[in-house]
Amino acid sequence: MFFLLLNFTKNYMIKISFHVDAVSPTYLYLFDHHSSFMDKPEWVIGADHGDTFPYCYGEYMMNTEMGRHFHFSAEEKKLSSKIMRYFSNFARYG
Numbered sequence: 001m002f003f004l005l006l007n008f009t010k011n012y013m014i015k016i017s018f019h020v021d022a023v024s025p026t027y028l029y030l031f032d033h034h035s036s037f038m039d040k041p042e043w044v045i046g047a048d049h050g051d052t053f054p055y056c057y058g059e060y061m062m063n064t065e066m067g068r069h070f071h072f073s074a075e076e077k078k079l080s081s082k083i084m085r086y087f088s089n090f091a092r093y094g
Helices: 002-022 065-069 074-093
Strands: none
16 A cells, blocks of 8 residues: 555656646645544545545535534644635635
């Protein structure tokens, strides 16, 4: 599993370096929080693709079927607020 992750990361970084050289500033973030409400075994390290969505969109604040599905801990609510603030500031100021 580790080698698969290492290979994926290496290939991803190579692609990003081409983008940086050819186009414009490129930004990358790492989200590796193991969410308490995701149905994954403990041996799964970090987060999968798309696991940031409930945090980015503040699902814990929404009175929707999706929002009621996630049971954020107090720390995860703080994390969600931080991520929304980071993304909003990035969109606003670059």
